[in-house]
Structure formats: C-alpha cells, structure tokens
Amino acid sequence: MSRQELLSPEGLRVDGRRANELRRILCRASVLNTADGSAYYEQGNTKVLVAVFGPREPRARGQLQHDQAIINVEFNIAPFSTSERRKRSKGDKRLLEIASFVRQTFEGAIQRSVYARSQIDIYLHLLQHDGGTLETCINAATLALVDAGISMDDYVCACTAGFIDETPVLDLNSVEESSIETPDLTVAVLPRSGNIALLQMESKLHSTKLDSVMELAIEGCKHIHKKLDDAVLAAANDLAEKLSH
Amino acid sequence: MVAETEPSNIETQFLLDALQRGHRTDGRGIYDYRTLKITGGSTSGLVTVQLGQTRVLARVSCTVTRPYPDRPTEGIVQFNAEMSSLCAPHVDHTMRSQEVTVTRMLERVLRQSRAIDTEALCIVAGHKVWTLRVDVHILDDAGNLVDAAAIAAICALRRFRRPDVTVDGETAVIHDMRDRNPVPLSIHHTPVCVSFAFFGAGELMVIDPSLLEEQARVSWFTVTLNAHKEVCALNKAGGVALTHEQIKRCVQVAVAKVEEINEKIQEAVNA
Numbered sequence: 001m002s003r004q005e006l007l008s009p010e011g012l013r014v015d016g017r018r019a020n021e022l023r024r025i026l027c028r029a030s031v032l033n034t035a036d037g038s039a040y041y042e043q044g045n046t047k048v049l050v051a052v053f054g055p056r057e058p059r060a061r062g063q064l065q066h067d068q069a070i071i072n073v074e075f076n077i078a079p080f081s082t083s084e085r086r087k088r089s090k091g092d093k094r095l096l097e098i099a100s101f102v103r104q105t106f107e108g109a110i111q112r113s114v115y116a117r118s119q120i121d122i123y124l125h126l127l128q129h130d131g132g133t134l135e136t137c138i139n140a141a142t143l144a145l146v147d148a149g150i151s152m153d154d155y156v157c158a159c160t161a162g163f164i165d166e167t168p169v170l171d172l173n174s175v176e177e178s179s180i181e182t183p184d185l186t187v188a189v190l191p192r193s194g195n196i197a198l199l200q201m202e203s204k205l206h207s208t209k210l211d212s213v214m215e216l217a218i219e220g221c222k223h224i225h226k227k228l229d230d231a232v233l234a235a236a237n238d239l240a241e242k243l244s245h
Numbered sequence: 246m247v248a249e250t251e252p253s254n255i256e257t258q259f260l261l262d263a264l265q266r267g268h269r270t271d272g273r274g275i276y277d278y279r280t281l282k283i284t285g286g287s288t289s290g291l292v293t294v295q296l297g298q299t300r301v302l303a304r305v306s307c308t309v310t311r312p313y314p315d316r317p318t319e320g321i322v323q324f325n326a327e328m329s330s331l332c333a334p335h336v337d338h339t340m341r342s343q344e345v346t347v348t349r350m351l352e353r354v355l356r357q358s359r360a361i362d363t364e365a366l367c368i369v370a371g372h373k374v375w376t377l378r379v380d381v382h383i384l385d386d387a388g389n390l391v392d393a394a395a396i397a398a399i400c401a402l403r404r405f406r407r408p409d410v411t412v413d414g415e416t417a418v419i420h421d422m423r424d425r426n427p428v429p430l431s432i433h434h435t436p437v438c439v440s441f442a443f444f445g446a447g448e449l450m451v452i453d454p455s456l457l458e459e460q461a462r463v464s465w466f467t468v469t470l471n472a473h474k475e476v477c478a479l480n481k482a483g484g485v486a487l488t489h490e491q492i493k494r495c496v497q498v499a500v501a502k503v504e505e506i507n508e509k510i511q512e513a514v515n516a
Contacts, residue, residue, distance in 0.1 A: 093345065093348075093349060093352075096345065097349050100482070101482045103483075104482040104483025104484070105482065105483065107483055108483060108484055108485060108486060180359070185479070189486075190486050193486065194488070194489070195447075195486035195487060195488050196481065196486055196487050196488070196489065196492060197486040198481060198482050198483075199466070199479050199480070199481040199482075199492065200479060200480060200481070200482065201476065201478055201479035201480075202353050202357040202358065202477075202478055203357055203358055203359070203477070204358055204359075204434075204471075204475040204476065204477050205475065205476050206473075206474060206475050206476070207470065207474045207475065207476050207496055207500055208474075210476055210496060211493065214489065214492070215489075218489065
C-alpha cells in the first residue's frame with residue numbers, strides 16, 4: 001500500500017496548506033426561519049448546519065430541573081456527506097458520543113441557571129464530511145446559540161491539530177485524519193480566559209510532543225474566535241439595518 | 246427504580262475543606278492511587294481487578310466469523326461494559342449512559358490506539374477471522390470505573406490464549422486446546438488510563454477519585470498512556486474549563502503513575 005505523502009518536503013500538505021494554516025472558514029448566523037437560533041458553518045469542505053430551539057418547556061416533565069436548564073443535543077450525519085453514501089442508524093455510538101461531547105461542552109459554557117426549568121435543544125446536521133467533525137459542530141453551535149440569544153459565559157471555539165513527520169499540523173482534513181499514523185487532537189477553548197472546555201485525542205502521540213500540538217490548536221482557536229465574532233457582528237448589523245427602516 | 250442518593254452538603258463541604266488543606270477523606274495523598282489488586286480466574290481470559298472498593302471483572306472470548314467486507318484481512322474486537330444493580334443501588338437495566346461511557350472509553354483506548362494487532366487475528370483473508378469479545382462487568386462502583394475497567398480489559402487481553410490454527414490454502418484447522426497449546430494474542434502496547442477529578446473552581450485536583458469525590462467534582466479528565474510514555478488518548482468533556490497548565494501537570498503526574506501501574510500489570514500477566 002503506497003503511503004500518500006501528507007507533508008511534502010517543501011512543507012505543503014495535500015490541500016496546499018502549510019502546517020500552521022487553518023482552512024477557509026465561512027459562517028453565517030440566522031439562516032433558518034423557524035429556529036430560535038441557527039448557523040451555517042463551513043471549514044474547508046466540512047459543512048455543518050445547526051438549529052437551536054430554546055429555552056422552551058422540557059418535553060419530558062420528569063426530567064425538569066428546578067435550578068438549571070437541560071441541554072439536549074442531537075447530531076445527525078447526512079448519508080450524502082461522505083464520498084460513499086452511508087446511512088447511519090440513530091443509535092450509532094459514534095454519533096451519540098459526538099452529541100454527548102457537544103452537550104457536555106456547552107453545559108459548562110451556557111449559564112444554565114438563568115433558564116431554570118426549561119430545555120435548550122441543539123440540532124446539528126453534518127452536510128459534508130471532510131475532517132474536523134467535532135470542532136465544526138462546536139463552532140457552529142456557538143454561533144447558533146449566540147444567534148438565539150442564549151446567555152453564555154463566553155464563546156466556545158474548537159480546533160483540531162495533529163502531528164505529521166515531526167511537525168505539529170493545524171486543522172486536519174479527512175485524508176490526514178484517516179491516516180493511521182496521525183494523532184488527532186481536538187481542543188475547545190473559552191477565549192477570554194484561555195481555559196480548555198474540551199480536550200479529546202485518539203491514537204498515539206509521545207508525551208513530550210503533546211505540548212506543541214496543544215499550543216498550536218489553542219492558537220487556532222483564537223483565530224476561529226475572531227471569525228465567529230465577525231459573523232455575529234455581521235448578523236447584528238444586518239438586523240439593525242432592517243429595524244432602522 | 247431507586248433515585249441516586251446525592252451526598253449531603255455537609256459531606257461535600259467537609260471534602261472541600263479537607264482538600265484545601267491537602268487531605269483526602271479516605272486518608273490518601275492527592276497523588277495516591279488506591280490499592281490495586283489484579284487476580285486471574287479459572288480461564289485464561291478472565292481477570293478481576295480491585296481498585297480500592299471498586300471491583301471490575303473482564304472476560305475475553307473468541308469465535309470465528311466472517312470479517313467486515315471493507316476490512317477483509319483484519320479480525321474484529323468488540324467491547325461491552327455492563328452494570329447491574331449489584332454495583333450500586335440506583336443502577337438498573339435502563340441506565341445505559343454510564344455503560345456507554347465505559348464502553349466507548351475502552352474502544353478508544355484499546356481499539357483506536359491500535360493496541361491489539363487485528364491483522365494477526367486473520368485466519369483466511371476475506372472468509373474467516375477471529376472475533377474477540379471483551380465483556381467488562383462492573384461488580385462494585387466505588388468511584389473511577391474507567392481506570393479499573395481499562396486495567397481489567399488489557400490484563401484479560403494479555404492473559405487470554407486463543408486456540409492455535411493451521412491454515413492450508415483455503416482450509417483452516419482449529420486445534421483443540423488439548424491438542425496444541427493455545428496461543429497468546431498479539432498486543433502492541435499496554436495503554437493504562439489515569440483519571441483526575443477537580444474541585445472548587447478547578448484549582449483542587451485529585452487522582453483516582455472515590456465515589457464521594459466523583460459526586461462532588463466540578464470537572465474531570467482522563468489521560469491514557471502506555472509504558473513508552475506515549476499518550477494514547479485524552480478525554481476531557483464537560484465540567485469547568487481547565488487551564489493549559491493543569492492539563493500539562495496532569496499528564497506529567499500520569500506518566501509517573503503509569504509506570505507503577507504497569508509494574509502491577511506485568512506481575513499479574515506473568516503470574
């Protein structure tokens with residue numbers, strides 16, 4: 001099996017980026033009419049659409065919490081999102097796991113005590129899969145939650161990083177992710193404090209190299225924070241214009 | 246179904262006050278693990294791990310099946326964690342979320358880190374491969390199930406012996422255990438999980454949390470390392486956000502702890 005060269009000797013990756021470059025990010029808030037908040041987020045070829053509903057009455061009255069809101073996350077991967085059409089069952093462990101990570105991340109960021117006795121639903125749909133599923137979901141969900149006007153302590157910005165040929169590499173696409181030798185680290189950061197809300201890594205990476213990869217990912221999160229902030233401002237300016245007429 | 250009894254405010258306050266003075270309620274130091282005891286069972290793939298009062302049992306078994314169509318030369322490894330009402334009064338068959346957490350953790354630690362050589366499980370490419378089933382039963386939940394389950398699973402896998410196979414072209418002969426000595430599995434490395442819990446605003450940390458510490462924690466983090474100081478998995482999801490320094494410190498502490506745990510595992514595996 002020929003090993004595809006993920007990092008050329010000139011320092012270029014399979015899609016022409018350098019090791020520390022993020023993919024192109026396009027994001028827009030308020031893309032759906034019926035949802036309280038929504039966002040469309042593209043990072044390279046990975047595309048996610050998020051709808052946020054809430055705060056609203058919890059569907060299961062028995063799960064109501066008197067002092068804080070329940071966060072419910074559902075994650076769906078469209079069958080057409082990968083190059084081979086593949087329909088995943090609702091109970092797929094990988095889907096449940098990603099939904100659970102997103103939920104736990106936002107349980108820490110959303111000011112749940114402001115919305116006691118209610119439920120906030122986050123519905124994520126992955127429309128095209130090209131690596132960085134968890135990071136794009138978290139970034140898109142942040143944008144949608146801000147669009148819905150839900151109180152949060154801070155933005156939650158996520159980024160992936162890996163290690164190819166002794167070089168820390170930022171924002172892996174699916175070719176790089178699926179390579180066996182590339183460790184894949186996802187970090188979600190609260191930009192104001194710089195604290196880490198989520199840290200996930202699978203596959204081996206020597207402990208001495210961990211620091212450099214984590215620092216690169218956290219740097220990436222700062223850039224993503226800027227993009228999300230710009231998108232929020234753009235949506236707000238849009239709304240202000242419409243209201244002023 | 247009985248509701249889980251949460252610790253009283255006095256208990257959690259006592260725990261926090263003690264931690265602020267550097268003491269833990271069970272007398273351990275901040276960086277101390279509970280006593281770890283690993284015992285083998287009647288068959289090669291059966292291991293019981295006791296971490297303090299937490300007891301976990303792991304059982305490895307194998308059958309011959311067809312491989313997945315997109316991976317014809319690789320064997321299959323399946324993980325399954327089960328909790329029954331034995332382990333805690335509030336658990337019953339409908340509480341799946343913690344089982345799923347432990348199962349997914351085992352999958353990530355053992356399968357995604359490529360600890361088990363699945364190509365060595367192939368008998369006849371495209372037709373017959375070994376399917377390993379790792380069943381982890383949680384007998385007693387006294388905190389830190391993930392670490393105990395991971396140790397149990399990797400010990401069971403390393404102690405397990407599968408029947409020997411001779412392949413002649415397209416036909417394979419599986420020898421009975423009595424005819425030929427069973428063969429060990431091909432395990433590349435031994436990943437060990439180390440879990441931490443954080444309290445207060447995230448500045449107080451303990452390793453190997455007990456049940457009370459787990460109920461009172463505000464944040465948690467698991468590092469998985471092997472004997473070569475390679476990080477196999479990192480898992481921090483939920484709870485209060487942690488600083489980069491804390492994560493670095495946890496990884497350093499984990500590197501030291503994994504050496505100790507590995508010694509115990511080596512003893513148990515070679516026994």
